[in-house]
Amino acid sequence: MKVNVDGNLNKYYVQTLCMVFFPGVKFSDDDSEDGLEIDVRIAEDEEGATADAVLRHFDQVTRATHKENFKPEFTSERTLKIAVGAAVIAAAGDLVGYRPSWGMLTGVRPSKVATEMLRKGYSKTRVKKLLASEYFVIPKKASLATEVALNEAAIIGEPDPLGCSLYISIPFCPTRCAYCSFVSYTSQRLLSLIPEYIERVCADVKETLKTINELGLHLKTVYIGGGTPTILTPDQIRRLLSTVCEGTDVSLLEEFTLESGRPDTITAEKFAVAKEYSVDRVCVNPQSLCDEVLAGIGREHTSAEFFRAYDIARESGIKYINTDLIVGLPGDNFRTFSATYDKILQLRPDNITVHTFCVKKASDILRRGSDIYSLRGGDAGKCVDYSQIKSVQAGYKPYYMYRQKNTVGNFENVGFALEGAEGRYNIYMMEEIHSIFAVGAGAVSKMVKYPSAAGEKPVIRRLFNQKYPYEYLREDRSAALCDSYREFYREYYDL
Numbered sequence: 001m002k003v004n005v006d007g008n009l010n011k012y013y014v015q016t017l018c019m020v021f022f023p024g025v026k027f028s029d030d031d032s033e034d035g036l037e038i039d040v041r042i043a044e045d046e047e048g049a050t051a052d053a054v055l056r057h058f059d060q061v062t063r064a065t066h067k068e069n070f071k072p073e074f075t076s077e078r079t080l081k082i083a084v085g086a087a088v089i090a091a092a093g094d095l096v097g098y099r100p101s102w103g104m105l106t107g108v109r110p111s112k113v114a115t116e117m118l119r120k121g122y123s124k125t126r127v128k129k130l131l132a133s134e135y136f137v138i139p140k141k142a143s144l145a146t147e148v149a150l151n152e153a154a155i156i157g158e159p160d161p162l163g164c165s166l167y168i169s170i171p172f173c174p175t176r177c178a179y180c181s182f183v184s185y186t187s188q189r190l191l192s193l194i195p196e197y198i199e200r201v202c203a204d205v206k207e208t209l210k211t212i213n214e215l216g217l218h219l220k221t222v223y224i225g226g227g228t229p230t231i232l233t234p235d236q237i238r239r240l241l242s243t244v245c246e247g248t249d250v251s252l253l254e255e256f257t258l259e260s261g262r263p264d265t266i267t268a269e270k271f272a273v274a275k276e277y278s279v280d281r282v283c284v285n286p287q288s289l290c291d292e293v294l295a296g297i298g299r300e301h302t303s304a305e306f307f308r309a310y311d312i313a314r315e316s317g318i319k320y321i322n323t324d325l326i327v328g329l330p331g332d333n334f335r336t337f338s339a340t341y342d343k344i345l346q347l348r349p350d351n352i353t354v355h356t357f358c359v360k361k362a363s364d365i366l367r368r369g370s371d372i373y374s375l376r377g378g379d380a381g382k383c384v385d386y387s388q389i390k391s392v393q394a395g396y397k398p399y400y401m402y403r404q405k406n407t408v409g410n411f412e413n414v415g416f417a418l419e420g421a422e423g424r425y426n427i428y429m430m431e432e433i434h435s436i437f438a439v440g441a442g443a444v445s446k447m448v449k450y451p452s453a454a455g456e457k458p459v460i461r462r463l464f465n466q467k468y469p470y471e472y473l474r475e476d477r478s479a480a481l482c483d484s485y486r487e488f489y490r491e492y493y494d495l
């Protein structure tokens with residue numbers, strides 16, 4: 001597809017909108033083979049922005065114009081985006097006969113948009129109306145985003161400006177799932193790096209916690225994520241957790257998560273170690289409880305192994321258990337998904353996170369040449385609705401959400417929790433409420449200065465660790481990263 005933008009707006013914004021209507025589309029500056037081309041013309045005057053979108057597909061042409069009057073609460077950049085978004089959605093929607101559930105909300109977390117409006121003092125009803133009228137979000141999704149924003153605000157309260165979290169990356173997995181694009185080592189040769197990797201990570205955790213303490217920050221949550229953190233042996237888990245416990249008073253944490261992940265790596269001994277070092281949240285992730293679906297996506301474990309791992313988690317006494325599921329997996333349908341969901345609800349985990357299947361460029365599934373892009377997402381919409389309705393009926397609340405590009409049917413990812421059992425790290429991270437110090441290969445630290453007043457923009461600075469474990473082991477960057485952390489807090493917090 002060729003995208004031409006005549007005016008002062010990033011072309012990427014238009015491309016992202018087009019991806020909603022043409023899943024899997026590739027962009028080029030030359031005339032493209034798929035015959036798709038969109039011209040966007042923008043004009044701005046004192047009264048507002050006007051955008052024309054003309055979309056051609058071989059001999060079909062659709063055209064839409066949208067004028068957005070300037071309103072005091074909108075910056076002109078946002079007014080421009082809304083005018084262009086509306087024109088593109090109307091033109092593309094006419095051509096393919098489709099109205100996306102999330103309207104023009106792409107590349108932005110819907111609950112964040114709702115939070116901004118609520119912070120300005122708008123009522124719940126007005127926020128829902130604005131999401132529908134300004135951003136073309138369908139009513140049930142506008143309600144969801146608003147609910148999530150309200151729940152987040154109730155859970156977090158007034159953000160602590162000196163709050164922060166620590167993320168530790170364990171980018172190793174026993175085997176590779178077919179839908180994964182994450183940089184995670186799985187071959188035996190690369191898995192042999194784990195002992196050396198753990199030593200380096202422990203040294204970096206020590207250094208990072210020292211910096212957090214010196215700055216006088218308040219460490220709220222620790223999250224050990226992957227990959228598959230429970231690929232580590234009990235001794236390696238002990239080494240890592242004891243390093244965290246030596247560097248900070250874990251009794252003051254709001255939450256200490258060991259993501260775990262794949263049920264086939266979970267043992268009673270590993271969770272006993274986790275419990276001993278005050279871990280209070282683990283994730284045991286089946287993705288689906290249909291064995292044919294699991295085999296099709298190369299998960300290399302069965303539903304029976306999930307139930308075994310779940311029982312181990314409950315018996316360990318670790319307080320909170322999260323289970324991850326994916327809607328729209330290849331081979332899944334409403335019948336198999338709803339059966340999965342009913343079984344998960346019977347277990348009554350503290351959190352259930354429902355993702356929508358996302359087609360990742362580097363995944364094996366795509367390399368296999370499968371035609372898995374889908375505009376309407378088949379049964380996915382029904383499955384998403386089922387999970388949301390059933391969760392609420394069972395006493396769960398949607399407490400955080402985000403969206404990704406190229407999801408089946410363009411649906412969202414939502415975390416549900418029983419009252420008081422919400423995964424707070426997820427909210428801190430998604431809503432960019434405070435800094436996340438990240439340690440390990442592929443991990444990205446995000447330094448945050450949360451806006452003190454509604455309408456202000458947050459300051460966010462990303463600081464990168466090396467992407468691959470072998471690079472991470474080759475060069476020690478932790479002292480330089482800690483210097484950058486101190487510099488950020490000097491500049492924005494005067495510490």
Ligand code: SF4
Nearest residue numbers: 173176177180182227
């Ligand atoms: S367990 Fe997760 S990170 Fe590991 S290969 Fe599977 S999807 Fe990727």
